[in-house]
Amino acid sequence: MRKLVFIALLFTATAVAADQSFTLQECIQFAIKNNPDLRIQNKVVLSKAADVTSSYGNILPNLSFGSAYNRISQAASPKIIQGAVVPQPAGISNNFGAGFSYTQNIYDGGRWRNEIKLAKTNYQSAIYDKNSNRLSLIVTVTEKFYNVLKAQELLKVDQKSLENSQEQLKKTEEMHRIGQVAKKDLYKAQVKQGTERLKVIQQEAELKLALADLKAVLGIRGEEVIDVYESAYQKPVQIDAAIAYQKALEANSDYASLQTQRQSAQIQCKIAKSAWYPNLSSSYSYSRSSSKFSDLYSNFDSRWSSSLRLDISFSLFNGFDRKTKIQQAKLAYQIDDDMIEKKEIEIRNTIQNLVLTLDTYRDMIDINELTIASAEEDLRLAQEMYRLSSATLLEVLDAQVALTKAQSDLISTKYDAKIAEARLSLVMGTLGENQ
Structure with missing residues (x-):
């Protein structure tokens, strides 16, 4: 039995420790599935949907049914009637009753209609907020994903540079052994290899830190090992700032949420104004009563009573409450207008900056690719000239540094461009269209 338990634990530990490779899309789907904030937001949306159903209760009729039983026990006691004492025997009386009532709101100044609109608007706002949180998560995952890829590629460059420095050290040691170079060149090669x-x-x-950040966003705990990969790098495409701004006004979740927030304030203003109108409602009730239970459901032409009621009410004065609420609703509406205007300016500036940044990154990628080709040729020539004693070791080391820097610059630029592209897509409202 202990052997089986040990094997099971070993299998579990092996499964947990097994490498998992994720693409960007897989990382995004994994994060969306495991993110607690999105689960909470889903429940908020469901709650707002229930509020929409509940809002119809202000116009739908209210129908209720009730029944009652009353038992009275009375002890024997004398009773004086016209000066004479008349004995009253003990007795028990029963009374059964049943009935129903119906109430209906007829007019309340449009309050019920606007409360339904408000519930629907709040529900739509919750959907926008949920989508905004989802898109923010996608951007965060994208940033962490490309930071890992960047760290992986930079590590490859540094490892290759280490290999080159080790090879150069071996060559320098051999050249020093035969007296072709001075000892200072050997020291320089050793320092370069250590660096x-x-x-x-x-x-x-x-790389470990970047992976830890990605695991935290994905909701992966413990020492589970993961890996990420991208089948092919796609250079960001050029985007017109004016077109991007127009798309943002149509699809940006935060901007849409502010618009629904303004609609809510406008509806709340109408609800506040409904207090200036009268309320009209009607009600009807029907009931039956008898000392015998069986009589409640027979002889329907007797032992019954009914009531039909029409109510109209109007508040003459309520301590300036109506006026204050209307003023507050108007101010909330005006505040939302200002927030929307501020958001439009923010979106325009953000898009302009990101479009300019992406244009710069695209140019830098082209330039860095040419720089790498030039640096590779410079290093080849420097190594050949050093072998022929026509160049110093310092020139070779400088050429190696230039090549490593050009390669590192290209890697950083490529993945920083992808992060900027994701941020631009977030502002435009086009991020996550396939997620």
Whole structure:
């Protein structure tokens, strides 16, 4: 039995420790599924949907049914009638009753209609808020994902640079052994190799931190090992700022949420104004009573009573409550107008900055690719000239540094561009269309 338990635990530990490779889309789906904030937001949307159903209760009729039983026990006691004492025997009396009532709101100044509109608007606002949280999560996952890819690629560059420095050190040692170069070149090669080793160690730590950040966003706990990959890098496309701004006004979740918030304030103003109108309602009730239970459901032409009522009421004065609520609703509506105007300015500025940033990144990618080609050729020539004693080791090391920097710059630019592209898609409202 203990052997079986041990095998089961070993299998579980192995399964947890197994590597998992994720694409960007898989990371996004995984995060959406496991994010607690989105689960909470889903419940908020369901609650707002229930409020819509509940709001119809102000116009729908109210129908109720009731029944009652009353038993009275009385002890024997004398009773004086016209000066004479008349004995009263003990007795028990029963009374059964049943009936129903119906009430209907006829007119309340449009309050019920606007409360239904308000519930629907709040429900739509909850959907926008949920979508906004989902898109923010997608952007965060995208940033963490590309930070991991960037750290992986930079680590490869540093490892390659370390390999080159180790090869150069071997060549320098051999050239020093035969007396072709001075000892100072050997020291320089050793220092270069140590520096590159330190860069690899530092970049490995950066990769671990980037993976930890991604695991936290995905909701992965413990020491589970994950890996990410991208089948092919797609260079960000050029986007016109004016078109992007127009799309943002049509699809940006935060902007749409502010618009529904303004609609809610406008409806609340109408609800507040309904207090200036009279309320009209009607009610009808029917009841039966008898000392015998069986009589409640027979002889329907007797032992019954009914009531039909029409009520109209109007508040003459309520301590300035109506006026104050209307003023507050108007101010809320005006505040929402200002917030929408502020949001439009914010969206325009953000789009302009991100479009300019992406244009710069695209140019930098093209330039860095040319720089890498040039640096590779410079390094090849420097190594060949050093082998022929026509160049110094410092020139070779400088060429290696230039190549490593060009490669690192290209990697950083490529993945920073993808992050900026995701942020622009978030503002435009086009992010997550396929998620």
